Amino acid sequence: MTHTARAAEAALPKLEPGPHTRRLGLISVVACLGGLLFGYDTGVANGAEGPMAQDLGLDLLQLGLVIASLSFAAAVGAFVGGKVSDAIGRRRAIIVLAVLFFVGVLLVVFSPGGGGNFSPVGFTMLLAGRIVLGLAVGGASTVVPVFLAELAPYEIRGSITGRNELAIVSGQLAAFVVNAVIATIFGSEGHVWRFMFAVCALPAAFLFFGMVRMPESPRWLVENGRPEEGLKVLETVRSEGRANAELEQVEIIAEEESQAKVGFRALLSNKWLVRIVAVGAGLSMIQQLTGINSIMYFGARVLEQSGMTAEQAVLANISFGVVAVVGGIIALRNMDRIDRRKTFLIGLSLTTTFHLLVGAASIMFPEGNPARPFVVLVLVVGFVFSMQSFLNIAVWVWLAEIFPLHMRGLGFGIAALCGWAMGGVLALFVPTLISSIGITGTFFMFAVIGVGAVLFVWRLVPETRGRSLEALEMDVTTGAINTITRGQRTHAS
Template sequence: MTLLAIVEDRPTPQAVYNWRVYTCAAIASFASCMIGYDSAFIGTTLNLPSFTKEFNFASYSKDGLALLQANIVSVYQAGAFFGSLFAYGTSYFLGRRRSLLIFSIVFIVGAAIMLAASAERGIGPIIAGRVLAGIGVGGTSNMVPIYISELAPPAVRGRLVGIYELGWQIGGLVGFWINYGVNTTLPETRSQWLIPFAVQLIPAGLLLFGSLWIKESPRWLFAKGRREQAMRNLCWMRNLPADDLYILEEVSQIEEELERYRREVGAGFWKPFLSLKDRKVQWRFFIGGMLFLWQNGSGINAINYYSPTVFKSIGITGTNNGFLTTGIFGVVKTCVTIVWLLYLVDHVGRRRMLFVGAIGGSLCMWFIGAYIKLADPASKATAGGKPDSAGIAAVFFFYLWTVFYCPSWNGTPWVINSEMFDQNTRSLGQASAAANNWFWNFIVSRFTPQMFLKMQYGVYFFFASLMILSVFFVYFFIPETKSIPLESMDRLFAVKPVGKANKIIMEQLRAEEEAFRQNAGDAHLEDDEKANVRQLEATA
């Protein structure tokens, strides 16, 4: 099997894997670039000398400064929580594409407000702007995985949703390095810290203009009864004519699933809420939320938002040393995410990677916590702010933790949530999942400074313990979803034990596909026979 080989649920024309579907996914993923950048740049910006002088951080007590920094960071997650819920309404009434357009505008307004902050005006505009920017990223974090999963062929759905995660890492990479750049090349003026805030506008602008070009999700159009436009968009994305057998099969699956849901639950804005009476639907919502609890329980957002604090606890001091170490962290994350995107997510699968990431990541966290407990590096910083040999080993295990985390818990929860709900609960399910992500993100970002002050090395033991607990959750409750069509997810989650569910459903789908093609072949033969009879009658 080659690196880019794919595992198909049924024979698929090569035309389906075309530039259009990848381009739509890439444009939508500019949203994750702005999310990743915002998540990464703020922690190091708060430590820029020009920023700390502008807003007189030296006048705060240690606890007061920790509270201020926590508020600046966490209001963004609070806004994102509500934005992810607002997106359910916009996606239902306006569709996926126009929702992306609206939330990109909201983000741009918020980013522009942040640029008004100064020593005279105070830090208020930054806090207000981050609330609005948070609403924007919350809405797009809901929409992008849904949009990509609905346009993706099953065999490359993980890869395409993975582009969303790759965009997140690219944005984060820029966010981690930009402050190192401005700190080493620019004088300590207001412009030095304004540049990182202004760069937010670049990915948001690209998403805004890209949203004017991409096509609306065919599945959303089918759900709204706009069949003609849905067929045009689907044929455009698949690069196939409307009478191609692959298109006929896909449309048949979509319409059959929509009809089943209308029959059993009904269509409408409030109907997905009524479907929550169903224990099976409740269970999937619970799983989606718990995946993000475990994701944030790994410690990733404590590192993203407060990387200088994290590296200082290992013994790395000095502004440039902290920024450089953080930048390398961003490089490692991005490189490993590319490997996950190209190969792991659609070959190794979702479930197995979650196991490997949780176990390996937990072991690394235990080592880092034990090192801090035994060596107390923060109180023994060497000249130049660089760690000793044991500290270098701790830094190595920190980067090793990144290698375990990024191809597993970093993007996989988004992939699973984007694909496991049916058409009528997908928007609400993704809204719930995204809201859970931002809720737990808020909890971590709000209390991390205080946790480091009070718990010290215990913070790493806390995250390590949560990663071990996530292993048991995945083993008992998460089936493998790779290569399963969206319309077959209900069947997948009904199979027990969950460890064998994927294999069972794939065998059923192949048998059904053979039967469908046989029936289609018989129908063509029957049509040919009728045509021959008519021709003979006409000749006679």
């Protein structure tokens, strides 16, 4: 079967530009509104959490729970979202997510209470809103990359799928800018945090109405016995000859797997599938263990700990969003030029180096030194830039590529669940961690983890760049893809 898939891959007509290219671009822009919402809802807390805690009378543990609840709910949303998208389709799943984004915003914005007095009802409603937003964020993190990967030609799949991650960091930058503007105009007290959260209701509405007009994934349609509809979709995003050739390739794989087990049965009955899901879960957790979301959630708090005032920290926080977007653009340019494994190794080496430098700088420039906050800011900016240029986009693209079609939603969901759960643990304890062991201990801890992450990628993560999803599927199912971790590429690129 592996030979059949590779032969079909080699026989595909050359990718050509045309109206179908513009159509694919439009679909990716609409779908990536899910990534924009993902980014805004994770980034808005960075700057809103201080005024929110003050207004609602939250202590550090309650604040940590509110922030972390999004990540824990995202873990559930990622897992459930993957299974739901396998059952009802990628497009319908994204429409459901748009509704969840909108409802979650309403719950947060209209949570009762304020004036510094703690309200159990307001806290419960706020927590419920963050949980709903987390379900939507987790679902978007799973469904949108898979939707884009299944629509994109394999030659440019990395850059098309990677647009979602660029949308995520753009959403985070938008949150930082909106927070700074609102705080500057209205101050940082009272109900100002509600305005910060309310802004993301607008893209949620655009996502809903936009996806109503978008097509379903052609690969999902074929998998579910609707090849004619799948061909019609392919003909809108490919040239005619390429559309027919790809449909034939997808049908070959679908027919070979028509009698195969699905879901957990498929996973547990094949040791190679168990292995690749475990590797995917490990890579997803590594992405969180770099501490990137700790910066995106609590960057202002880190800068205040380094010596900045609250006002300076909110403004300086924008720099994290700017370099994240610049790094995302660089990553997209390199996504289909540099192997995924090489990208991971470069990124982890750089982020670990910056962890060490931040820890060392906080020792060399003790509290009270006027240079301390600015040195820490420059080094954290370098960390965020490295993370976005080499890791974040590449990890999500790799996860969208590596799992077989009949369990892609499940496999991606399990990996994303593990990653979000790890992110939730960090979000829950990072405020306390920074307060107890300071910047020095926190960043040295991340550096130690980074060394282990480099070894994990070097030994276990296989290459996926330049392969069709069908050929990858055959190699993953038979274990042939594991030879790539030993440097034996199974394709010419």
